[in-house]
Amino acid sequence: MKDCTATVMSNNEVARDTYLMVLQCDLPIAVPGQFVMVKIKSSLDPFLRRPLAILHYEDGRLELLYKVKGKGTTEMAGKKKGDELSVLGPLGKGFSVPAEGEDVMYVAGGTGVPPLMALAEHLKKGRMIVGARSKADIPLWERMNKIRGVDVQAATEDGSLGRKGLVTDVVEDELSGTKPRVIYACGPNPMLKKISQQARKAGARCEVSLEEYMGCGFGVCSACAVKTVAGNQRVCMQGPVFDAALIGWDS
Amino acid sequence: MIDTSVRITEGLSLKNPVLSASGTFAYGEEFSEVFDLSILGGIVTKGLSLVPKEGNPTPRVYETACGLINAIGLENVGVDAFIAEKLPFLKKFNTPVIVNFFGTTDEEYESMAGRLDIEGVSAIEMNVSCPNVSKGGLEFGKYPDILERLVSKVRKATKKSLIVKLSPMVTDIGAMALAAQEGGADALTCSNTIPAMAIDEQTWRPILGNITGGLSGPAIKPVALKIVWEVSRKVRIPIIASGGACTWQDIVQFLLAGASAVEVGSASLRDPFCFSSIIQGVETYLEEKGLSSLHDLVGQLKTS
Numbered sequence: 001m002k003d004c005t006a007t008v009m010s011n012n013e014v015a016r017d018t019y020l021m022v023l024q025c026d027l028p029i030a031v032p033g034q035f036v037m038v039k040i041k042s043s044l045d046p047f048l049r050r051p052l053a054i055l056h057y058e059d060g061r062l063e064l065l066y067k068v069k070g071k072g073t074t075e076m077a078g079k080k081k082g083d084e085l086s087v088l089g090p091l092g093k094g095f096s097v098p099a100e101g102e103d104v105m106y107v108a109g110g111t112g113v114p115p116l117m118a119l120a121e122h123l124k125k126g127r128m129i130v131g132a133r134s135k136a137d138i139p140l141w142e143r144m145n146k147i148r149g150v151d152v153q154a155a156t157e158d159g160s161l162g163r164k165g166l167v168t169d170v171v172e173d174e175l176s177g178t179k180p181r182v183i184y185a186c187g188p189n190p191m192l193k194k195i196s197q198q199a200r201k202a203g204a205r206c207e208v209s210l211e212e213y214m215g216c217g218f219g220v221c222s223a224c225a226v227k228t229v230a231g232n233q234r235v236c237m238q239g240p241v242f243d244a245a246l247i248g249w250d251s
Numbered sequence: 252m253i254d255t256s257v258r259i260t261e262g263l264s265l266k267n268p269v270l271s272a273s274g275t276f277a278y279g280e281e282f283s284e285v286f287d288l289s290i291l292g293g294i295v296t297k298g299l300s301l302v303p304k305e306g307n308p309t310p311r312v313y314e315t316a317c318g319l320i321n322a323i324g325l326e327n328v329g330v331d332a333f334i335a336e337k338l339p340f341l342k343k344f345n346t347p348v349i350v351n352f353f354g355t356t357d358e359e360y361e362s363m364a365g366r367l368d369i370e371g372v373s374a375i376e377m378n379v380s381c382p383n384v385s386k387g388g389l390e391f392g393k394y395p396d397i398l399e400r401l402v403s404k405v406r407k408a409t410k411k412s413l414i415v416k417l418s419p420m421v422t423d424i425g426a427m428a429l430a431a432q433e434g435g436a437d438a439l440t441c442s443n444t445i446p447a448m449a450i451d452e453q454t455w456r457p458i459l460g461n462i463t464g465g466l467s468g469p470a471i472k473p474v475a476l477k478i479v480w481e482v483s484r485k486v487r488i489p490i491i492a493s494g495g496a497c498t499w500q501d502i503v504q505f506l507l508a509g510a511s512a513v514e515v516g517s518a519s520l521r522d523p524f525c526f527s528s529i530i531q532g533v534e535t536y537l538e539e540k541g542l543s544s545l546h547d548l549v550g551q552l553k554t555s
Contacts, residue, residue: 001285220277221277237281
Protein backbone atom coordinates (compact mmCIF):
# COMPACT_ATOMS: atom_id res chain seq x y z
CA MET A 1 0.00 0.00 0.00
CA LYS A 2 1.16 3.45 -0.86
CA ASP A 3 -0.11 6.97 -0.21
CA CYS A 4 0.23 9.03 -3.35
CA THR A 5 -0.83 12.40 -4.64
CA ALA A 6 -3.23 11.99 -7.55
CA THR A 7 -4.10 14.61 -10.14
CA VAL A 8 -7.63 14.78 -11.53
CA MET A 9 -7.64 14.36 -15.30
CA SER A 10 -11.44 14.37 -15.67
CA ASN A 11 -14.49 14.04 -13.45
CA ASN A 12 -17.84 13.66 -15.22
CA GLU A 13 -21.36 12.65 -14.27
CA VAL A 14 -22.01 9.38 -16.14
CA ALA A 15 -25.33 8.39 -14.52
CA ARG A 16 -27.70 9.99 -12.00
CA ASP A 17 -25.48 11.29 -9.14
CA THR A 18 -22.73 8.95 -10.33
CA TYR A 19 -19.33 10.22 -11.46
CA LEU A 20 -16.37 8.78 -13.28
CA MET A 21 -13.14 10.33 -12.02
CA VAL A 22 -9.93 9.71 -13.91
CA LEU A 23 -6.73 10.34 -11.95
CA GLN A 24 -3.04 10.34 -12.72
CA CYS A 25 -1.11 8.66 -9.90
CA ASP A 26 1.64 6.18 -9.12
CA LEU A 27 0.06 3.26 -7.26
CA PRO A 28 1.43 -0.29 -7.10
CA ILE A 29 -0.35 -2.75 -9.41
CA ALA A 30 -3.90 -3.63 -8.34
CA VAL A 31 -6.12 -6.64 -9.04
CA PRO A 32 -9.89 -6.42 -9.77
CA GLY A 33 -11.87 -6.13 -6.53
CA GLN A 34 -9.26 -4.10 -4.66
CA PHE A 35 -10.03 -0.59 -3.50
CA VAL A 36 -8.42 2.70 -2.52
CA MET A 37 -9.01 5.15 0.34
CA VAL A 38 -9.36 8.67 -1.03
CA LYS A 39 -8.53 11.76 1.04
CA ILE A 40 -10.54 14.47 -0.63
CA LYS A 41 -8.73 17.41 0.90
CA SER A 42 -5.95 18.14 3.35
CA SER A 43 -8.11 20.10 5.81
CA LEU A 44 -9.60 18.16 8.73
CA ASP A 45 -13.19 18.09 7.45
CA PRO A 46 -14.17 15.63 6.04
CA PHE A 47 -11.84 13.80 8.38
CA LEU A 48 -11.79 10.23 7.09
CA ARG A 49 -10.92 8.92 3.67
CA ARG A 50 -13.56 7.41 1.40
CA PRO A 51 -13.28 3.74 0.38
CA LEU A 52 -13.82 3.38 -3.38
CA ALA A 53 -13.47 0.32 -5.59
CA ILE A 54 -10.96 0.57 -8.41
CA LEU A 55 -12.72 0.57 -11.78
CA HIS A 56 -9.48 0.43 -13.73
CA TYR A 57 -5.81 1.09 -13.07
CA GLU A 58 -3.11 0.86 -15.68
CA ASP A 59 0.02 2.86 -16.51
CA GLY A 60 -0.59 5.47 -13.81
CA ARG A 61 -4.18 6.08 -14.90
CA LEU A 62 -6.74 5.35 -12.18
CA GLU A 63 -10.50 5.28 -12.81
CA LEU A 64 -12.94 5.59 -9.92
CA LEU A 65 -16.70 5.36 -10.34
CA TYR A 66 -18.58 6.76 -7.35
CA LYS A 67 -22.06 7.78 -6.32
CA VAL A 68 -22.62 11.07 -4.52
CA LYS A 69 -24.06 10.14 -1.13
CA GLY A 70 -22.76 12.52 1.51
CA LYS A 71 -20.33 15.29 2.36
CA GLY A 72 -17.19 13.58 1.06
CA THR A 73 -18.51 12.42 -2.29
CA THR A 74 -20.25 15.79 -2.81
CA GLU A 75 -16.85 17.48 -2.43
CA MET A 76 -15.34 14.90 -4.73
CA ALA A 77 -17.91 15.62 -7.43
CA GLY A 78 -16.81 19.27 -7.35
CA LYS A 79 -13.20 18.41 -8.25
CA LYS A 80 -11.93 19.78 -11.54
CA LYS A 81 -9.14 18.82 -13.94
CA GLY A 82 -5.80 19.60 -12.31
CA ASP A 83 -7.07 19.34 -8.72
CA GLU A 84 -5.16 17.02 -6.42
CA LEU A 85 -6.24 14.49 -3.86
CA SER A 86 -4.51 11.76 -1.93
CA VAL A 87 -5.02 8.09 -2.75
CA LEU A 88 -4.02 5.24 -0.42
CA GLY A 89 -3.91 1.80 -1.96
CA PRO A 90 -4.32 -0.67 -3.42
CA LEU A 91 -6.13 -2.20 -0.45
CA GLY A 92 -7.90 -5.43 0.39
CA LYS A 93 -8.14 -8.73 -1.37
CA GLY A 94 -9.57 -8.94 -4.90
CA PHE A 95 -11.53 -11.60 -6.78
CA SER A 96 -10.08 -15.03 -7.43
CA VAL A 97 -9.18 -15.83 -11.00
CA PRO A 98 -11.40 -18.54 -12.56
CA ALA A 99 -9.77 -21.52 -14.24
CA GLU A 100 -9.36 -21.59 -17.99
CA GLY A 101 -12.68 -22.39 -19.64
CA GLU A 102 -14.76 -21.84 -16.50
CA ASP A 103 -18.00 -20.06 -17.30
CA VAL A 104 -18.49 -16.95 -15.15
CA MET A 105 -21.32 -14.56 -14.29
CA TYR A 106 -21.07 -11.05 -12.88
CA VAL A 107 -23.99 -9.52 -10.97
CA ALA A 108 -23.95 -5.83 -10.06
CA GLY A 109 -26.73 -4.10 -8.15
CA GLY A 110 -26.91 -0.35 -7.49
CA THR A 111 -23.44 0.97 -6.66
CA GLY A 112 -21.92 -2.48 -7.15
CA VAL A 113 -20.81 -1.87 -10.73
CA PRO A 114 -17.13 -0.79 -10.36
CA PRO A 115 -15.44 -3.96 -9.01
CA LEU A 116 -17.41 -6.23 -11.35
CA MET A 117 -16.80 -4.12 -14.40
CA ALA A 118 -13.10 -4.15 -13.44
CA LEU A 119 -13.21 -7.95 -13.35
CA ALA A 120 -15.21 -8.31 -16.58
CA GLU A 121 -12.82 -6.00 -18.42
CA HIS A 122 -9.93 -8.06 -17.08
CA LEU A 123 -11.31 -11.55 -17.80
CA LYS A 124 -13.06 -10.63 -21.08
CA LYS A 125 -15.57 -13.46 -20.84
CA GLY A 126 -18.89 -14.42 -19.27
CA ARG A 127 -22.30 -12.89 -18.61
CA MET A 128 -22.88 -9.64 -16.80
CA ILE A 129 -26.19 -8.62 -15.21
CA VAL A 130 -26.65 -5.09 -13.99
CA GLY A 131 -29.55 -3.93 -11.87
CA ALA A 132 -30.76 -0.48 -10.84
CA ARG A 133 -33.89 1.47 -10.05
CA SER A 134 -33.99 3.03 -13.50
CA LYS A 135 -32.00 3.39 -16.74
CA ALA A 136 -30.69 6.75 -15.56
CA ASP A 137 -28.97 5.05 -12.62
CA ILE A 138 -26.88 2.65 -14.69
CA PRO A 139 -23.40 4.04 -15.35
CA LEU A 140 -21.20 3.27 -18.36
CA TRP A 141 -23.83 1.15 -20.12
CA GLU A 142 -22.24 1.61 -23.54
CA ARG A 143 -18.74 0.82 -22.32
CA MET A 144 -20.05 -2.28 -20.55
CA ASN A 145 -21.63 -3.50 -23.76
CA LYS A 146 -18.35 -3.04 -25.61
CA ILE A 147 -16.37 -5.36 -23.33
CA ARG A 148 -15.10 -8.01 -25.68
CA GLY A 149 -16.42 -11.51 -24.86
CA VAL A 150 -18.91 -10.32 -22.25
CA ASP A 151 -22.68 -10.51 -22.74
CA VAL A 152 -24.55 -7.81 -20.79
CA GLN A 153 -28.16 -7.65 -19.57
CA ALA A 154 -29.99 -5.16 -17.41
CA ALA A 155 -32.84 -5.25 -14.92
CA THR A 156 -34.56 -2.06 -13.81
CA GLU A 157 -37.29 -1.67 -11.23
CA ASP A 158 -39.26 0.67 -13.54
CA GLY A 159 -38.57 -1.31 -16.72
CA SER A 160 -36.81 1.63 -18.44
CA LEU A 161 -33.92 -0.62 -19.48
CA GLY A 162 -33.80 -4.38 -19.91
CA ARG A 163 -36.12 -6.52 -17.87
CA LYS A 164 -38.56 -4.92 -15.40
CA GLY A 165 -37.75 -6.31 -12.01
CA LEU A 166 -34.80 -7.19 -9.83
CA VAL A 167 -31.36 -8.32 -10.87
CA THR A 168 -31.95 -11.58 -9.00
CA ASP A 169 -34.94 -12.33 -11.31
CA VAL A 170 -32.60 -12.27 -14.32
CA VAL A 171 -30.10 -14.42 -12.42
CA GLU A 172 -32.87 -16.96 -11.73
CA ASP A 173 -33.74 -17.16 -15.45
CA GLU A 174 -30.11 -17.46 -16.48
CA LEU A 175 -29.47 -20.25 -13.98
CA SER A 176 -32.31 -22.30 -15.48
CA GLY A 177 -30.20 -22.44 -18.66
CA THR A 178 -26.42 -22.85 -18.77
CA LYS A 179 -25.08 -22.73 -15.23
CA PRO A 180 -21.87 -20.77 -14.63
CA ARG A 181 -19.06 -22.25 -12.50
CA VAL A 182 -18.52 -18.96 -10.68
CA ILE A 183 -20.80 -16.04 -9.82
CA TYR A 184 -19.21 -12.75 -8.78
CA ALA A 185 -21.52 -10.21 -7.15
CA CYS A 186 -21.55 -6.77 -5.55
CA GLY A 187 -24.54 -4.77 -4.34
CA PRO A 188 -26.87 -4.38 -1.36
CA ASN A 189 -26.66 -7.17 1.26
CA PRO A 190 -30.20 -8.58 0.67
CA MET A 191 -29.32 -8.98 -3.02
CA LEU A 192 -26.02 -10.68 -2.17
CA LYS A 193 -27.73 -13.01 0.26
CA LYS A 194 -30.24 -14.05 -2.42
CA ILE A 195 -27.52 -14.57 -5.04
CA SER A 196 -25.53 -16.62 -2.58
CA GLN A 197 -28.56 -18.94 -2.20
CA GLN A 198 -29.14 -19.05 -5.98
CA ALA A 199 -25.48 -19.95 -6.57
CA ARG A 200 -25.60 -22.72 -3.99
CA LYS A 201 -28.67 -24.22 -5.65
CA ALA A 202 -27.01 -24.04 -9.06
CA GLY A 203 -23.81 -25.62 -7.74
CA ALA A 204 -21.75 -22.54 -8.60
CA ARG A 205 -19.04 -20.93 -6.49
CA CYS A 206 -19.98 -17.42 -5.43
CA GLU A 207 -17.73 -14.52 -4.47
CA VAL A 208 -19.22 -11.31 -3.09
CA SER A 209 -17.64 -7.89 -2.64
CA LEU A 210 -19.04 -6.38 0.58
CA GLU A 211 -19.58 -2.75 1.50
CA GLU A 212 -19.26 -1.50 5.08
CA TYR A 213 -18.53 1.77 6.84
CA MET A 214 -14.75 1.96 7.23
CA GLY A 215 -12.48 3.94 9.50
CA CYS A 216 -8.99 3.22 8.17
CA GLY A 217 -9.25 0.77 5.23
CA PHE A 218 -6.05 -1.07 6.20
CA GLY A 219 -7.12 -3.25 9.09
CA VAL A 220 -6.34 -1.40 12.30
CA CYS A 221 -9.65 0.00 13.54
CA SER A 222 -11.94 -3.06 13.18
CA ALA A 223 -14.87 -0.86 12.12
CA CYS A 224 -15.82 -2.94 9.07
CA ALA A 225 -16.33 -6.27 10.82
CA VAL A 226 -18.45 -8.93 9.14
CA LYS A 227 -19.60 -12.13 10.80
CA THR A 228 -18.32 -15.25 9.04
CA VAL A 229 -18.14 -18.93 9.90
CA ALA A 230 -14.55 -18.20 11.01
CA GLY A 231 -15.65 -15.41 13.37
CA ASN A 232 -15.37 -11.68 12.72
CA GLN A 233 -13.39 -10.70 9.64
CA ARG A 234 -12.44 -7.23 8.48
CA VAL A 235 -13.99 -6.25 5.13
CA CYS A 236 -10.95 -4.06 4.38
CA MET A 237 -8.33 -6.76 5.05
CA GLN A 238 -9.75 -10.26 4.60
CA GLY A 239 -12.18 -8.77 2.04
CA PRO A 240 -13.81 -6.85 0.47
CA VAL A 241 -14.20 -10.02 -1.64
CA PHE A 242 -15.37 -13.07 0.31
CA ASP A 243 -16.52 -16.57 -0.51
CA ALA A 244 -20.30 -16.11 -0.11
CA ALA A 245 -20.61 -19.48 1.65
CA LEU A 246 -18.53 -18.14 4.58
CA ILE A 247 -20.69 -15.10 5.31
CA GLY A 248 -23.21 -15.17 8.15
CA TRP A 249 -25.97 -13.51 6.13
CA ASP A 250 -28.51 -13.39 8.93
CA SER A 251 -26.32 -11.92 11.68
CA MET B 252 22.06 17.56 19.46
CA ILE B 253 18.35 17.81 20.16
CA ASP B 254 17.14 15.53 22.91
CA THR B 255 13.54 14.51 22.25
CA SER B 256 13.60 11.74 24.84
CA VAL B 257 11.41 11.77 27.88
CA ARG B 258 11.35 9.64 31.02
CA ILE B 259 7.79 8.84 32.07
CA THR B 260 8.59 6.49 34.96
CA GLU B 261 11.55 4.53 36.20
CA GLY B 262 10.63 1.68 33.88
CA LEU B 263 9.40 3.70 30.93
CA SER B 264 11.61 6.03 28.91
CA LEU B 265 10.62 7.18 25.44
CA LYS B 266 12.97 8.28 22.66
CA ASN B 267 10.40 10.87 21.62
CA PRO B 268 7.00 11.95 22.96
CA VAL B 269 4.87 10.47 20.16
CA LEU B 270 2.95 7.27 20.90
CA SER B 271 0.32 5.32 19.04
CA ALA B 272 -3.06 5.18 20.76
CA SER B 273 -5.09 2.24 21.91
CA GLY B 274 -7.78 1.13 19.47
CA THR B 275 -6.34 2.78 16.38
CA PHE B 276 -3.15 0.72 16.09
CA ALA B 277 -4.46 -2.85 16.56
CA TYR B 278 -1.39 -4.89 17.64
CA GLY B 279 1.07 -3.17 15.30
CA GLU B 280 1.14 -5.77 12.55
CA GLU B 281 -0.63 -3.72 9.87
CA PHE B 282 1.30 -0.53 10.65
CA SER B 283 4.60 -2.43 10.53
CA GLU B 284 3.95 -2.78 6.78
CA VAL B 285 3.64 1.00 6.53
CA PHE B 286 6.59 2.28 8.55
CA ASP B 287 9.31 1.13 10.96
CA LEU B 288 7.58 0.98 14.34
CA SER B 289 10.94 1.60 16.06
CA ILE B 290 10.65 5.33 15.23
CA LEU B 291 7.79 5.67 17.72
CA GLY B 292 8.21 6.88 21.27
CA GLY B 293 6.13 3.84 22.18
CA ILE B 294 3.42 1.52 20.97
CA VAL B 295 0.10 1.47 22.81
CA THR B 296 -1.82 -1.63 21.80
CA LYS B 297 -5.53 -2.31 21.42
CA GLY B 298 -7.44 -2.73 24.68
CA LEU B 299 -7.43 -6.30 25.96
CA SER B 300 -9.96 -8.17 28.04
CA LEU B 301 -9.53 -11.38 30.01
CA VAL B 302 -11.38 -13.37 27.35
CA PRO B 303 -11.68 -12.45 23.63
CA LYS B 304 -14.46 -10.00 22.75
CA GLU B 305 -16.42 -9.91 19.47
CA GLY B 306 -17.43 -6.28 19.64
CA ASN B 307 -20.58 -4.47 18.55
CA PRO B 308 -22.82 -4.85 15.49
CA THR B 309 -22.03 -2.60 12.51
CA PRO B 310 -22.06 0.26 11.63
CA ARG B 311 -19.24 0.76 14.08
CA VAL B 312 -17.93 4.13 12.91
CA TYR B 313 -19.51 7.33 11.69
CA GLU B 314 -17.71 10.43 10.53
CA THR B 315 -18.65 13.76 12.11
CA ALA B 316 -17.27 17.27 11.65
CA CYS B 317 -13.48 17.02 12.15
CA GLY B 318 -13.69 13.63 13.79
CA LEU B 319 -15.49 10.34 14.10
CA ILE B 320 -17.70 8.42 16.48
CA ASN B 321 -16.75 4.81 17.06
CA ALA B 322 -18.56 1.95 18.71
CA ILE B 323 -16.23 -0.93 17.91
CA GLY B 324 -17.15 -2.48 21.24
CA LEU B 325 -13.59 -3.23 22.38
CA GLU B 326 -13.23 -6.18 20.01
CA ASN B 327 -9.96 -7.91 20.91
CA VAL B 328 -8.16 -11.24 20.93
CA GLY B 329 -8.01 -11.53 24.72
CA VAL B 330 -4.95 -11.30 26.96
CA ASP B 331 -3.72 -14.88 26.50
CA ALA B 332 -3.78 -14.77 22.69
CA PHE B 333 -2.09 -11.37 22.86
CA ILE B 334 0.77 -12.79 24.93
CA ALA B 335 1.11 -15.88 22.76
CA GLU B 336 0.57 -14.42 19.28
CA LYS B 337 1.00 -10.64 19.28
CA LEU B 338 3.63 -9.76 21.88
CA PRO B 339 6.48 -11.79 20.32
CA PHE B 340 6.08 -9.72 17.15
CA LEU B 341 5.97 -6.39 19.00
CA LYS B 342 9.13 -7.27 20.97
CA LYS B 343 11.13 -7.14 17.73
CA PHE B 344 10.89 -3.37 17.61
CA ASN B 345 13.16 -1.03 19.46
CA THR B 346 10.43 0.84 21.32
CA PRO B 347 8.46 0.30 24.53
CA VAL B 348 5.22 -1.69 24.36
CA ILE B 349 2.42 -0.27 26.49
CA VAL B 350 -0.49 -2.68 26.79
CA ASN B 351 -3.97 -1.24 27.23
CA PHE B 352 -6.48 -3.41 29.09
CA PHE B 353 -9.90 -3.29 30.74
CA GLY B 354 -12.14 -5.42 32.91
CA THR B 355 -15.63 -5.62 34.30
CA THR B 356 -14.66 -6.50 37.88
CA ASP B 357 -11.75 -5.66 40.19
CA GLU B 358 -10.64 -9.27 39.97
CA GLU B 359 -10.47 -9.19 36.16
CA TYR B 360 -8.26 -6.09 36.24
CA GLU B 361 -5.97 -7.68 38.85
CA SER B 362 -5.76 -10.94 36.98
CA MET B 363 -4.86 -9.22 33.71
CA ALA B 364 -2.27 -6.96 35.31
CA GLY B 365 -0.66 -10.07 36.80
CA ARG B 366 -0.58 -11.89 33.48
CA LEU B 367 0.93 -8.87 31.73
CA ASP B 368 3.75 -8.57 34.27
CA ILE B 369 6.14 -10.25 31.82
CA GLU B 370 9.20 -9.50 29.75
CA GLY B 371 8.42 -7.49 26.61
CA VAL B 372 5.71 -5.39 28.25
CA SER B 373 7.10 -1.99 29.31
CA ALA B 374 3.99 -0.60 30.93
CA ILE B 375 0.28 -1.24 31.21
CA GLU B 376 -2.46 1.30 30.53
CA MET B 377 -5.75 0.73 32.40
CA ASN B 378 -8.92 1.77 30.63
CA VAL B 379 -11.38 2.61 33.41
CA SER B 380 -14.22 3.91 31.19
CA CYS B 381 -15.99 0.56 31.48
CA PRO B 382 -19.06 -0.51 33.39
CA ASN B 383 -18.38 -2.38 36.64
CA VAL B 384 -20.74 -5.35 36.47
CA SER B 385 -20.49 -6.10 40.18
CA LYS B 386 -21.53 -2.51 40.94
CA GLY B 387 -24.60 -2.55 38.71
CA GLY B 388 -22.79 -1.11 35.72
CA LEU B 389 -21.37 2.03 37.33
CA GLU B 390 -18.19 3.05 35.55
CA PHE B 391 -14.97 2.47 37.48
CA GLY B 392 -13.65 5.79 36.24
CA LYS B 393 -16.53 7.96 37.47
CA TYR B 394 -16.16 7.67 41.26
CA PRO B 395 -12.90 8.59 43.02
CA ASP B 396 -13.27 6.03 45.83
CA ILE B 397 -14.02 3.15 43.43
CA LEU B 398 -11.15 4.19 41.17
CA GLU B 399 -8.63 4.52 44.00
CA ARG B 400 -9.50 1.09 45.37
CA LEU B 401 -9.25 -0.50 41.90
CA VAL B 402 -5.92 1.14 41.13
CA SER B 403 -4.45 0.12 44.48
CA LYS B 404 -5.44 -3.51 43.85
CA VAL B 405 -3.92 -3.49 40.36
CA ARG B 406 -0.82 -1.77 41.77
CA LYS B 407 -0.19 -4.79 44.00
CA ALA B 408 -0.62 -7.18 41.06
CA THR B 409 2.18 -5.78 38.88
CA LYS B 410 5.71 -4.42 39.01
CA LYS B 411 5.26 -2.75 35.62
CA SER B 412 4.72 0.97 35.22
CA LEU B 413 1.01 1.48 35.76
CA ILE B 414 -0.76 4.11 33.66
CA VAL B 415 -4.42 4.94 34.32
CA LYS B 416 -6.38 6.26 31.33
CA LEU B 417 -9.00 8.61 32.74
CA SER B 418 -12.51 9.13 31.42
CA PRO B 419 -13.32 12.72 30.34
CA MET B 420 -16.95 12.36 31.45
CA VAL B 421 -16.62 13.21 35.12
CA THR B 422 -17.67 16.13 37.29
CA ASP B 423 -14.16 16.73 38.63
CA ILE B 424 -11.32 15.25 36.57
CA GLY B 425 -8.77 16.58 39.07
CA ALA B 426 -10.34 14.47 41.81
CA MET B 427 -10.21 11.38 39.60
CA ALA B 428 -6.56 12.06 38.77
CA LEU B 429 -5.70 12.41 42.46
CA ALA B 430 -7.57 9.20 43.25
CA ALA B 431 -5.54 7.31 40.63
CA GLN B 432 -2.33 8.81 41.98
CA GLU B 433 -3.24 7.88 45.55
CA GLY B 434 -4.04 4.35 44.38
CA GLY B 435 -0.49 4.06 43.12
CA ALA B 436 -0.61 4.98 39.43
CA ASP B 437 2.78 5.89 37.93
CA ALA B 438 1.27 8.03 35.19
CA LEU B 439 -2.08 9.12 33.75
CA THR B 440 -3.46 9.17 30.23
CA CYS B 441 -5.75 12.18 29.70
CA SER B 442 -8.14 11.18 28.37
CA ASN B 443 -10.55 8.98 26.39
CA THR B 444 -13.24 9.41 23.70
CA ILE B 445 -16.27 11.52 24.60
CA PRO B 446 -19.64 9.69 24.60
CA ALA B 447 -21.60 10.67 21.48
CA MET B 448 -24.20 9.53 18.99
CA ALA B 449 -25.46 10.09 15.44
CA ILE B 450 -29.02 9.98 14.12
CA ASP B 451 -30.41 9.49 10.61
CA GLU B 452 -33.19 12.07 10.20
CA GLN B 453 -34.69 10.16 7.24
CA THR B 454 -35.09 6.79 8.93
CA TRP B 455 -35.42 8.17 12.49
CA ARG B 456 -32.89 5.59 13.58
CA PRO B 457 -29.47 5.79 15.28
CA ILE B 458 -26.64 5.30 12.81
CA LEU B 459 -24.33 3.20 14.98
CA GLY B 460 -25.20 -0.43 15.64
CA ASN B 461 -24.58 0.21 19.34
CA ILE B 462 -26.71 3.43 19.26
CA THR B 463 -24.01 5.40 21.11
CA GLY B 464 -20.24 5.56 20.73
CA GLY B 465 -17.20 7.67 21.51
CA LEU B 466 -16.15 10.85 19.70
CA SER B 467 -12.49 11.21 18.76
CA GLY B 468 -10.32 13.21 16.40
CA PRO B 469 -9.43 16.90 16.15
CA ALA B 470 -13.01 17.81 17.17
CA ILE B 471 -12.13 16.89 20.78
CA LYS B 472 -8.58 18.26 20.92
CA PRO B 473 -9.50 21.50 22.73
CA VAL B 474 -11.33 19.45 25.38
CA ALA B 475 -8.32 17.16 25.85
CA LEU B 476 -5.95 20.15 26.08
CA LYS B 477 -7.99 21.62 28.90
CA ILE B 478 -8.14 18.29 30.74
CA VAL B 479 -4.35 17.87 30.50
CA TRP B 480 -3.79 21.39 31.79
CA GLU B 481 -6.23 20.96 34.67
CA VAL B 482 -4.86 17.55 35.72
CA SER B 483 -1.24 18.67 35.44
CA ARG B 484 -1.88 21.27 38.13
CA LYS B 485 -3.28 18.63 40.50
CA VAL B 486 -0.92 15.68 40.32
CA ARG B 487 2.83 15.09 40.58
CA ILE B 488 2.89 12.02 38.29
CA PRO B 489 3.48 12.39 34.52
CA ILE B 490 0.63 12.81 32.05
CA ILE B 491 0.25 11.27 28.62
CA ALA B 492 -2.16 13.27 26.47
CA SER B 493 -4.73 11.58 24.26
CA GLY B 494 -7.42 13.34 22.25
CA GLY B 495 -7.30 14.50 18.66
CA ALA B 496 -3.60 15.21 18.14
CA CYS B 497 -2.90 15.24 14.39
CA THR B 498 0.15 17.46 13.88
CA TRP B 499 3.46 18.37 15.52
CA GLN B 500 1.84 21.63 16.57
CA ASP B 501 -0.73 19.64 18.54
CA ILE B 502 2.07 17.71 20.26
CA VAL B 503 3.80 20.93 21.29
CA GLN B 504 0.53 22.35 22.61
CA PHE B 505 -0.13 19.25 24.73
CA LEU B 506 3.43 19.39 26.12
CA LEU B 507 2.98 23.06 27.04
CA ALA B 508 -0.28 22.16 28.78
CA GLY B 509 1.62 19.69 30.95
CA ALA B 510 1.80 16.38 29.10
CA SER B 511 5.11 14.49 28.91
CA ALA B 512 4.04 12.48 25.87
CA VAL B 513 1.12 12.38 23.44
CA GLU B 514 -0.82 9.55 21.84
CA VAL B 515 -1.82 9.93 18.19
CA GLY B 516 -4.94 7.92 17.34
CA SER B 517 -7.62 8.99 14.88
CA ALA B 518 -5.08 10.89 12.75
CA SER B 519 -3.34 7.61 11.96
CA LEU B 520 -6.57 6.15 10.57
CA ARG B 521 -6.66 8.96 8.05
CA ASP B 522 -2.91 9.18 7.44
CA PRO B 523 -1.08 5.96 8.29
CA PHE B 524 2.22 7.60 7.38
CA CYS B 525 1.72 10.56 9.75
CA PHE B 526 3.99 9.49 12.63
CA SER B 527 7.37 10.20 11.06
CA SER B 528 6.44 13.73 9.97
CA ILE B 529 4.95 14.51 13.39
CA ILE B 530 8.10 13.26 15.18
CA GLN B 531 10.32 15.17 12.76
CA GLY B 532 8.18 18.29 13.24
CA VAL B 533 8.67 18.25 17.01
CA GLU B 534 12.42 17.89 16.59
CA THR B 535 12.61 20.75 14.11
CA TYR B 536 10.53 22.92 16.43
CA LEU B 537 12.90 22.33 19.36
CA GLU B 538 15.84 23.14 17.12
CA GLU B 539 14.30 26.33 15.77
CA LYS B 540 13.34 27.49 19.25
CA GLY B 541 16.86 26.77 20.50
CA LEU B 542 15.59 24.29 23.08
CA SER B 543 17.92 21.43 23.98
CA SER B 544 15.39 19.10 25.53
CA LEU B 545 11.72 18.31 25.72
CA HIS B 546 11.75 19.23 29.39
CA ASP B 547 12.04 22.86 28.39
CA LEU B 548 8.50 22.59 27.03
CA VAL B 549 6.59 20.31 29.38
CA GLY B 550 4.17 22.33 31.49
CA GLN B 551 5.71 25.65 30.43
CA LEU B 552 2.37 27.28 29.54
CA LYS B 553 2.47 30.99 30.41
CA THR B 554 -0.74 32.10 32.08
CA SER B 555 0.37 35.41 33.46
